[in-house]
Amino acid sequence: MNTCSLEEARNAKARVSDMLRGERDLTGVGITRVGKGYAVKVNIASAQSGKIVIPPEVDGVPVCVEFTGPIKARSR
Numbered sequence: 001m002n003t004c005s006l007e008e009a010r011n012a013k014a015r016v017s018d019m020l021r022g023e024r025d026l027t028g029v030g031i032t033r034v035g036k037g038y039a040v041k042v043n044i045a046s047a048q049s050g051k052i053v054i055p056p057e058v059d060g061v062p063v064c065v066e067f068t069g070p071i072k073a074r075s076r
Contacts, residue, residue: 001035004062009040010031013031025045043065043068
């Protein structure tokens with residue numbers, strides 16, 4: 001069961017952001033609730049982005065991956 005605090009997730013998010021900086025298919029890094037605790041959420045443009053290595057957890061905080069598709073600005 002995940003019981004990571006928000007502070008632990010924030011620290012892990014900073015580490016994950018640093019690890020993945022510059023990855024072309026990365027669309028975002030955030031924090032999400034998992035069970036009674038928090039996790040780092042990594043958004044990737046495509047499931048075909050197999051070259052990005054994302055650990056299942058960082059500093060004991062779970063890392064969740066979601067494939068978002070490409071992110072584009074909406075026209076007004």
